[in-house]
Amino acid sequence: MVGELAIERGIAADTLSDAAAGDALALARIVEAYHDDMARLCFVICGDQDAAQEAVQAAWSIDWRKLGSLRDPASLRAWLMTIAANEVRQQLRRQKRERVVEVEVIDIGSERLDPASRAGVLDLRTALLQLTPEDRALLAMRHVAGFASPEIGETLGISADAVRTRLSRLIARLRSELADD
Amino acid sequence: MTDPTYDPVLASRLRAYAEGGVRTINVLEIAEGAIADRRARRSARPALTLLAAAFLVVGAAVAALVVGSSRVPQPLTGSVVLGYVDHGQRSAWRVDLPAGTATALVRLRVGTAVSPDGGHTAWVETHPGRSDEVHIGDTISRQDVVVQAGGIVWATWDPTTEIGPCYGCVNATFTWSPDGRWVAWASCAHPSTCAFVVSATDGSSRRVLGPAFPATQLDHQAYLLWRPDDRLLVHLPGLGFQEADSDGQHLRAVGRLPGDSPDGRWIIVVDSDLTITGLDGTPRSRVTLGGEQVTDVAWAPDSSMLAVSLSSSDDPGATRAGNLGLLDLDGNYARADLLADAASGTATWSPDSSRLFVVDRPVFEGGAIVAAEGAIVARDGRLIESFRDASIGVWSADGGHLAVAGPASHRVSILDADGSNRMEIGLPTAARVDQLVWLR
Numbered sequence: 332m333v334g335e336l337a338i339e340r341g342i343a344a345d346t347l348s349d350a351a352a353g354d355a356l357a358l359a360r361i362v363e364a365y366h367d368d369m370a371r372l373c374f375v376i377c378g379d380q381d382a383a384q385e386a387v388q389a390a391w392s393i394d395w396r397k398l399g400s401l402r403d404p405a406s407l408r409a410w411l412m413t414i415a416a417n418e419v420r421q422q423l424r425r426q427k428r429e430r431v432v433e434v435e436v437i438d439i440g441s442e443r444l445d446p447a448s449r450a451g452v453l454d455l456r457t458a459l460l461q462l463t464p465e466d467r468a469l470l471a472m473r474h475v476a477g478f479a480s481p482e483i484g485e486t487l488g489i490s491a492d493a494v495r496t497r498l499s500r501l502i503a504r505l506r507s508e509l510a511d512d
Numbered sequence: 513m514t515d516p517t518y519d520p521v522l523a524s525r526l527r528a529y530a531e532g533g534v535r536t537i538n539v540l541e542i543a544e545g546a547i548a549d550r551r552a553r554r555s556a557r558p559a560l561t562l563l564a565a566a567f568l569v570v571g572a573a574v575a576a577l578v579v580g581s582s583r584v585p586q587p588l589t590g591s592v593v594l595g596y597v598d599h600g601q602r603s604a605w606r607v608d609l610p611a612g613t614a615t616a617l618v619r620l621r622v623g624t625a626v627s628p629d630g631g632h633t634a635w636v637e638t639h640p641g642r643s644d645e646v647h648i649g650d651t652i653s654r655q656d657v658v659v660q661a662g663g664i665v666w667a668t669w670d671p672t673t674e675i676g677p678c679y680g681c682v683n684a685t686f687t688w689s690p691d692g693r694w695v696a697w698a699s700c701a702h703p704s705t706c707a708f709v710v711s712a713t714d715g716s717s718r719r720v721l722g723p724a725f726p727a728t729q730l731d732h733q734a735y736l737l738w739r740p741d742d743r744l745l746v747h748l749p750g751l752g753f754q755e756a757d758s759d760g761q762h763l764r765a766v767g768r769l770p771g772d773s774p775d776g777r778w779i780i781v782v783d784s785d786l787t788i789t790g791l792d793g794t795p796r797s798r799v800t801l802g803g804e805q806v807t808d809v810a811w812a813p814d815s816s817m818l819a820v821s822l823s824s825s826d827d828p829g830a831t832r833a834g835n836l837g838l839l840d841l842d843g844n845y846a847r848a849d850l851l852a853d854a855a856s857g858t859a860t861w862s863p864d865s866s867r868l869f870v871v872d873r874p875v876f877e878g879g880a881i882v883a884a885e886g887a888i889v890a891r892d893g894r895l896i897e898s899f900r901d902a903s904i905g906v907w908s909a910d911g912g913h914l915a916v917a918g919p920a921s922h923r924v925s926i927l928d929a930d931g932s933n934r935m936e937i938g939l940p941t942a943a944r945v946d947q948l949v950w951l952r
Contacts, residue, residue, distance in 0.1 A: 350543075358543035366542065367534050374533020375526060381603065381619045383533040391546035455529050474523040475530050498517040505522060 344404050351399035358395060365408060366391075368476065369415035375471035376419045378460050386419035393418065412476045413486045416468050423464045458508045466501055473498055538922075541938050588935070590908065592915050592924060593617070593630040593651055595947030597680040603941070604633050606651050606951065607924060612937035617651055623667055623685030626651075629692035630951030632713045636665045636685065646697060648713050651951060657715030663699035666706055668731040672879025677727075682946045689738040694758055696736055703727045708736055708746065710760030719760040725749050740774045773815040778841070782806050786820060788841060799837065799845045812865035816841055817891060819859040819868055836870055838893055846893035859889075862911045862929060867896060869905035869914055880944065882919050888931050897931025904945060909952045917945035924948070 342361055349357035366387060373383035393414055401410055459467055465487060472478040472486065480494040487494070588610045595604045602624035604617040618624045621635035630651060637645040637658075644665045649656035667684040669676030678684050687696045695713055699720075700706035708721040725734045725748060733749040742758040745766065755766040770776030771791055778796065781787040786806060788797040801822070808821035820837040836848035836859065850872045859870040867890050875883040886902025889895055901918030902925070908915070914927045922942050926935045939945065 353547055355540060355544045355547055358546065359539040362537075362539040362542050362546075366537060366539065370533040370535075371527070371530035372533075375530050379619065380533050380535060381598075381616060384535060384537075385616065388542060388545065391542055392549040395543075395546045455525055459529075470522075470526065471530070473517060474519070474526045480517060495517050502516070502519045502522060506519070509525075 342404070342407055347398060347401065347404055347407070350395065358391075358398075361394075361407075361411075362391060365411050368408070369412060372412055372471050372476050373415055373419040375459065375475055376416060376464055376467045377423055378456060378467075382422060383419065386422050387415050389422070390415040390418040409478065409482055412472070412478070413482075416472060416476075416486055420464050420468060454509055458505055461508075462501070466497070469494065469497055470501055470505075536942055538938070545938070588913060588926060591630070591651075591951040592906070592926075593626045593633070593949045593951055594917065594924065594939070594945045595624060595626050595633075595682065596941060596943040596945050597682075598941075598943060600680045602635070602680055602682075603943075604947075605939075605941070606630075607937060607939075609926065609937075610935065614939070615654075617649060617654065621647075623665065623679045625683060625686040625688070625695075626947055626949050627688045627692035627695065627713065628690050628949060630949040631692045632695070634686045634695050634697075634713075636661065636679070638664075644699075646695075646709075646711065648695065648711070648715060659711045659715055659718055661697065661699045662707070662709050662720060663701040666698045666700045666703075666727050666730055670879075687736060687738075689742065689744075689758060690740060691742075694738065694744075694760075696760070698727070698730050698734070700727050706730065706734070708734075708760075710744070710756075712759065717759055721746060721756065721760050722748055722754065722763050723751070739770055739776065741770070741776065743770070745769075772809075773811050773818075774813055775815040778815060780809060780818065786818075786837075786839065788818060788839065797839055797841050797843045799839050799843075804835075808859070810859040810861060810868070812861045812868075812891075813863055814865040816865060819861070819870075821859065821870075836889065836893075838889075838891060840891075846891075848887075848889045848893040848895070850887055850889070850895065860905055860907065862907045862914075863909060864911045866891065866911070867929065869902075869907070869916070871903055871905075872898065874903060880919070880946075882944075884919060886916050886918075888914065888927075888929075897927070899925070899927075899931070899934070904948050906948050906950055908950045915948055915950060917948050919944045 342364060346357045346360055350361055369387045369390060370383050373386045374380060377383055377386065394411055401407065468487060469483060472483045480491040484491045484494045591606050591608045593604060593606050595602055598620050601620045601622055603619045604624050604626055606615045606617055618633050618635050622638060624633060624635040626633055633649045633651060635647050637647055643663055644661035646659045646661045646665065647656045648659060665685060667677035667679045667681065670678035670681050685697060693713055694710055696708055696710045698706050699709045704726045705724045706727050707724050709718065710721060711718045729749050733747065736744060736746040738744050738758060744756040744758055744760060746754045746756060746763065748754060753766045753769060754763050756763045771779045777791065779789050779791065781789055784801060786799050786801055787795050789795050804822040804824055806820055807823045810819045817838055817840045820839065822835050822837055836850055838846045838848065859868045861868045867888055870887050870889055872885045872887045874881045881903040884903040885898055885900055886905055887895060887898040901921045902916040903919045905914055905916040912929055914929060916925050922939045923936045924939060927933065
């Protein structure tokens with residue numbers, strides 16, 4: 332696991348069992364601990380805040396139903412993030428309309444980032460949206476969620492070696508595309 | 513040894529970028545929604561779309577301010593469509609009743625608008641170097657048709673900041689016919705060369721109206737509106753009022769301007785008195801204003817009565833004491849029993865003209881309502897019900913229910929027409945809802 336994202340939030344076992352039994356307050360404690368991480372992961376995959384939040388909310392419905400079957404409470408975070416990543420990828424596949432990527436957003440009256448920061452964010456966003464959802468999921472799970480290659484492989488249904496190979500290529504590609512920043 | 517699968521610089525940038533997916537949430541609502549959603553899926557038929565976010569129906573408990581009623585509650589069915597400003601653009605959702613299931617219709621699109629019947633949304637897709645496209649979406653099937661805009665779609669200015677075009681402002685980009693069959697926009701090949709375009713909402717017809725005008729005239733000397741009788745009235749610089757068929761065909765000089773009332777028979781004249789006159793100027797009904805200023809008017813749908821928002825101050829910028837007057841065609845006048853200590857807002861009549869929703873005590877910041885109370889008032893001025901956090905209210909087509917949204921609560925409340933049996937539904941957005949329509 333990488334950096335500060337490796338911090339587990341210490342959800343007690345009885346909180347998990349209470350949540351699985353339908354205790355909304357117990358589930359809310361889990362939501363509070365992990366919702367934002369799941370949203371960050373989904374946002375990198377889909378590029379849209381509303382879609383990311385929608386996927387995470389749908390994931391919570393799935394999470395609650397399956398919570399009782401979670402065998403290793405220590406793997407709760409990885410388990411939740413996996414469900415969220417799968418949900419947002421399924422959501423992208425189900426979309427019937429192609430999303431138009433607005434690189435320049437007309438944003439009258441609201442606060443703006445300084446031009447340099449804004450350009451950097453837009454460059455990264457543009458580069459990410461040129462990738463497939465699976466590639467964005469690879470990058471997000473490694474660099475945002477902090478998963479190791481075997482965990483990523485389990486989620487995406489590919490081998491750990493394939494994960495490493497694809498990640499290496501993706502990193503090289505993004506370094507090249509973002510090199511002018 | 514360097515890990516080829518991890519780039520710390522890229523990781524830092526991705527994490528910063530990922531913050532774009534985070535927003536303020538209500539964890540308990542999400543938890544309760546997840547539990548309710550799974551339980552509903554086990555029993556509901558047909559299966560809900562996975563794209564719909566399930567939101568908790570907070571409860572059918574009557575709010576403390578709502579007086580209880582022994583009336584048998586009317587069955588609640590149907591849907592409401594809501595719109596809001598979203599990062600300078602607009603988004604729209606459909607909320608199905610009574611479950612409160614929400615479906616995203618349009619997210620972060622330029623100028624998104626909802627038709628008066630709730631059946632369609634419209635928004636603009638921009639393409640660098642070429643003409644805009646107008647998308648008209650069906651709020652049930654979520655399929656949309658694409659209509660060539662004929663140029664750059666131009667919105668009116670933000671009325672509070674006078675900065676524009678304001679694609680995030682409500683009703684600034686599209687104008688609809690009351691039945692939702694037609695939609696119009698201003699399309700500009702150049703800011704000095706704009707024209708109105710009228711399209712059928714099923715995409716079957718598209719027509720460009722009359723001579724061009726500069727974008728600076730939009731909403732000043734260039735505007736259009738559909739009358740209740742389906743006539744299309746167009747005002748153009750240098751030409752004044754023209755009229756056309758509802759589809760924009762046969763643009764012609766208007767023979768006689770209809771009156772202000774929905775049936776076109778009555779005109780409002782405001783000076784020291786408020787007078788309702790016939791089209792020939794003959795007074796029908798009058799009330800002396802006594803120094804109060806008329807800030808807004810709303811005709812009952814049957815044209816039998818006029819609701820008038822009144823202010824005691826002649827300073828348009830002042831927070832002022834306000835009230836509501838009700839004048840009928842027979843000269844009967846009533847004052848609404850509101851506890852207003854700020855300017856009253858627009859009144860919205862029920863379809864049967866028996867009562868109206870009014871925004872009482874709105875508090876404005878930056879031109880937007882940030883706090884308000886709502887009230888249901890009878891034709892005789894009697895207060896039927898009042899409730900907190902209600903800045904926008906719409907009646908169902910049968911008049912049996914009122915949907916209200918407030919600036920602060922992130923909920924839509926559904927009430928019976930007498931103010932009883934209030935149900936609150938959590939919204940899929942923390943944004944302030946500024947457009948709310950019942951789906952007919």
